[in-house]
Amino acid sequence: MEHIDFSLVDWSRAQFALTALYHWIFVPLTLGLSFIVAFMETLYVRTGKPEWKRITKFWMTLFGINFAIGVATGIILEFQFGTNWSNYSWFVGDIFGAPLAIEGIMAFFLESTFIAVMFFGWNKVSKSFHLLSTWLVAIGSNLSALWILVANGWMQYPAGMKFNPDTVRNEMVNFWEVLFSPVAINKFLHSVSQGYVLASIFVIGVSAWFLLKKREQLFAKRSIIVAGVFGLFSILFVILTGDGSARTVAKYQPMKFAAMENLYIGQQNAPLAAIGILQKDKAEGQHKKEDFLFKIEIPNMLSYMAFLDANAYVPGIKDLVHGNPQHNILSYKERSEKGRIAIASLAEYKNAKKAGNDSLSAAALKRFEENYPNFGYGYYANRDVHELVPSVPTSFYSFRIMVGLGFHFLALFIVVLWLTMKNKIESKRFILYTALWTIPFGYLASMLGWVVAEVGRQPWVIQDILPTIAAVSQIKTSSVQITFGLFMIIFTGLLIAEIMIMTTQIKKGPAPESSSTIH
Amino acid sequence: MFEAFSYITLQEYWWIIVSLLGAILVFLMFVQGGQTLIYTLGKTEDERTVLVNLLGRKWEFTFTTLVTFGGAFFASFPLFYSTSFGGAYWVWMLILVAFVVQAVSYEYRSKPNNFFGHRTYEILLFINGLLGTVLIGTAVATFFTGSDFVVNKMNLTNLTGDKMPIISAWTGLAYGLEAALNLQNLTLGLTVFFLTRVLALLYFMNRINNTAIMERVKKQLLYNAIPFVVFFLTFTIWLLLSAGFAVNPETKIVSMEPYKYLHNLIQMPVVAVLFLLGVVMVLIGIVRPLTCFIKCSTKGIWATGIGTILTVFSLFLLAGFNNTAYYPSTYDLQSSLTIENSSSSHYTLVAMSYVSLMVPFVLAYIFYAWRSIDNKKIDIEEMKSETHIY
Secondary structure, rough: OOOOOOHHHHHHHHHHHHHHHHHHHHHHHHHHHHHHHHHHHHHHHHHHHHHHHHHHHHHHHHHHHHHHHHHHHHHHHHHHHHOOHHHHHHHHHHHHHHHHHHHHHHHHHHHHHHHHHHHHHHOOOOOHHHHHHHHHHHHHHHHHHHHHHHHHHHOOOOOEEEEEEEEEEEEEOOHHHOOOOOOHHHOOOOHHHHHEEEEHHHHHHHHHHHOOOOOOHHHHHHHHHHHHHHHHHHHHHHHHHHHHHHHHHHHHHHHHHHHOOOOOOOEEEOOOEEEEEEEEEHHHHHHOOEEEEEEEEEOOHHHHHHHHHOOOEEOHHHHHHHOOHHOEEOHHHHHHHHHHHHHHHHHHHHHEEEEEEHHHHHHHHHHHHHHHHHHHHHHOOOOHHHHHHHOOOHHHHHHHHHHHHHHHHHHHHHHHHHHHHHOOHHHOOHHHHHHHHHHHHHHHHHHHHHHHHHHHOOOOEEEEEEEHHHOOOOOOHHHHHHHHHHHHHHHHHHHHHHHHHHHHHHHHHOOHHHHOOOO | OOOHOOHHHHHHHHHHHHHHHHHHHHOHHHHHHOOOOOHOOOOOOHHHHHHHHHHHHOOHHHHHHHHHHHHHHHHHHHHHHHHHHOOOOHHHHHHHHHHHHHHHHHHHOOOOOOOOOOOHHHHHHHHHHHHHHHHHHHHHHHHHEEEEEEEEEHHHHHOOOOOOEEEEEEEOOOHHHHHHHHHHHHHHHHHHHHHHHHHHHHHHHHOOHHHHHHHHHHHHHHHHHHHHHHHHHHHHHHHHOOOOOEEEOOOEEEEEEHHHHHHHHHHHHHHHHHHHHHHHHHHHHHHHHHHHOOOOOOOOOHHHHHHHHHHHHHHHHHHOOEEEOOOOOOHHHOOOEOOOOOOOOHHHHHHHHHHHHHHHHHHHHHHHHHHHHHOOEOOOOHHHOOOOOO
C-alpha cells in the first residue's frame, strides 16, 4: 500500500479539523443563546416589562453576530465531504446524505425564515408571532444540530445499513436504527446541552463584566438568573449524557476508550486515573505505549463507568492490538487479514459475476459477508497495525481537562445563582472575575470534547469499515494545502472581526429604554 | 405510499426535486445579482444601505437553498457528489469561499469596529455576486458539455496496485477550472450572471420606495437585459444544435447522439412547453417595465422569477431525462453518470421521499413569514428608525 499519498490524507484531515473546529467555536453559542433569548422574550411577553425587552434585544444582537459566522463556517463542512472525501461520499452516501438533506429541509429553512422575523419583525408583527418566531429559530438551530450529530454518531457506530456488493457501497436498511442509535442519541444530547452550558457561561461572564463595571446592574442580574438556571440544569444533563457517552464508547469503540484512559493492559476491576501525567514508554514508545509518571486512581471506577459493573473487564490497547483469546478479542493482525479477505472476495465476486460464473460468485460473496465486519482493517494488511492506535496523550489529557472544567462550571452556576438570589453577587468581585474568565474555558471544554471524539476514533472515518486512507479524494496535496491556508486566513480574519464587533457591542451595552419600548 | 413506487420512478422523482431546488436556487440568486449592483445603483451611503438591507433580509434563503440543494443531491445521487465535488475541486472551493464571505458581510458591514471596514464587506458581497453566479452557471453547463473524469468502483479493492483505492478520479490538471475556460460553459455562466442582475433589478423595482434609485434601476434593466438575452440565446441555440450524451435503454451504453437535447425537447412535449412558457414569462417580466411611459408595472419580478424557475427546471430535465447522461464524462463515456447509475438505494429514496412531503409546508410558512415582514416598500426613512440594520 505504499501508493497511498499520506501527505494528502494528512492535509485533508487537517483541513477538515480546521474547518470543523472553527465552526464549533460559534455553533454552541448559537444553540444555547437562541434558547436563552427565547426565555427572556417569553418573560417580556408574560410580564410586559420593557426591561425584559431591552435584555432580549441586547442578547439577540450578540446572537446575530455569532450566528452569521456560524453559518459562514458551516457551509464548507457539508461540501467538504464531497470535495475532500469523495470515496466516503460514495461508500456511505446512501446513509450519510439523508440526514444532511433532512437538515436542510427541516431545520435550515425554519431558522432562516424566522430569523428574519426575529430581527426585523419587532414593529411589524404581533408580540405573540414575534415570540413564536424566536422560539422557532431556537428549535430550528437545535434541529439542525440533531441531524448533523446523528450523521456523526452513525460514523462512530454504523447501524441500520448493509453492504451491497453489486453497487459497491453501504446502503441504508433501517432509517430508525440510524436515527435512534444509542451513539447518535447520546452524541446529540451531550453536544447540544454542552452548547447550552457554553451560552450560559457566556451570558453570566458578560453580565459579570457589567457588574464589575457597576453598569446595568438590574439587566446583569436578571440575565444571570436566566442563564444560571438554564446553565445549572444543562450542566447536570451534560454530566448525565457524558456518562452515557463514555459507556457507548467503551462498548462500540474500545480503542478510543482505552486511549482516553491510557489503559495499556486490560483488566477487571479497572481503576480510573482521575489525574495523571504521561511519559512515553522507553521500550515500547514507538508502539504508542505511555507510562504514568504520576497518577491519582479511583479503584474499580473505570470498570463501573464503562459497564456499570465494578468487576467488569476493560480491554487495553495491547489487548486490542495483539489480541486476547481469553476475552475473545482478535488481534489487529487477524482483523487485517480478515479485512484483506473481504476486499479480495469483493473483487472476486465482481469478476465472477461479470464472467457469469454463479457458483464462484456465490462462494466469494459468502466469504465476503463473513469477513465484512473487518473490511476497513484490510487496508492495513501490509502496514504496521499500530497505525490503528490513536494519539493517547491527546485523548487522555483532552478528556480530563474537559471533565475537570465541567465540574468547575457546575460549581460556578451554583455559586453565582445562590449569590444573585441572595442579592450579594455585585460585591463578590472574585466570583465576578472568575465568571468572566470562565468564558474562554467554556470554549476550551467545548473544543476538547470534539478532540476526544474525533482524535480518539482515528484512523476510522466509519468505525472498522472505512479508514481515512481509503476515504480521501484523489486531488493534489498542494491543492489541499492552498485551500487549508485560504480557510485559515479567512476564518481567522473573520474570527478577529467577530470578536472586535462582539466586544464593541458589549461595551456599548443594551440600548436605552426608549428605543426598546416601541411595540 | 412511496414503497410501492418502482426504483426508476423514485429516481425520476428525486431528479425532479433536485431540478426544482436548482431552479429555485437560480431564482433566489437575485440576491447575488443585486450585490453586484450596490455601487451602480446606490450613489449615497443611505441609498447603499437601503439596497444592502433589502437584499440582506433574503440572503439566508439563497444560502439555505444552496445548502439544501447540495444535501439533496448528496442524499439522492451520491455518485455525483463524490465525482463532481471530489474532482472539480477548485470550482467548488471557489464557489464555497464566495458564499463563506457573503454570510458575514451583511451582519458585519454596518457594525462599529468591524476590523475590515464597511467597504471591504461591500466588496466581498460583490465578489460573492460575481463568482457565485458565473461559477455555478459554469458548473451547471458541464451537465451538457461533460468533464474529464473516470469512475471505477473496483478501485476500492486495489490493495497492491500502483494507485490509490479511489473510485472517481479527475483527469484534468486544473481540477474543474478548465470548465470555466470552455466557451459554452462560460456562456451559461454569464447568462446566469446577467439573469440574476435582471432579477435583482426587478426585485428592487418591486420593493424600494426611492425615486432616484428607481431611475437608475430602469436604466440598468435595459443594460443587463440585452447581454442576458444574447448569452441565453447563444447557449440555447448551441445546446440544441450540439451532440448530446445518450444512454441506450437496454445496454446502458453511453454514446454521442447528434441534436440529443433538441430530440429531448421534441420527445418530451411537457418539458418543451415548460421551457417555452418559462422563456416567455422571463421576457414578459423584463419587457413590461421597459416599455411603459407613465405608470410602470413593478411586478415584473413575479413573471421573470417564475419564468426563471420553469426554464432552469426544464433545462435540468433535458439533462437527466429521456435516456440522457446528466453528468457526462468526455474522457470515458462509459463513466458518465445517469440518474440510474448514480442514485441512492430504493430504501433511501423512499425514506427521503417521505421527508419531501414537508416541502409544501416549508413553502407555506416561508410565504407567510415573508408577507408578514414585507408588507410595505423599504425606504431611507425605515433604515433610520430600524434598530437592526445591515
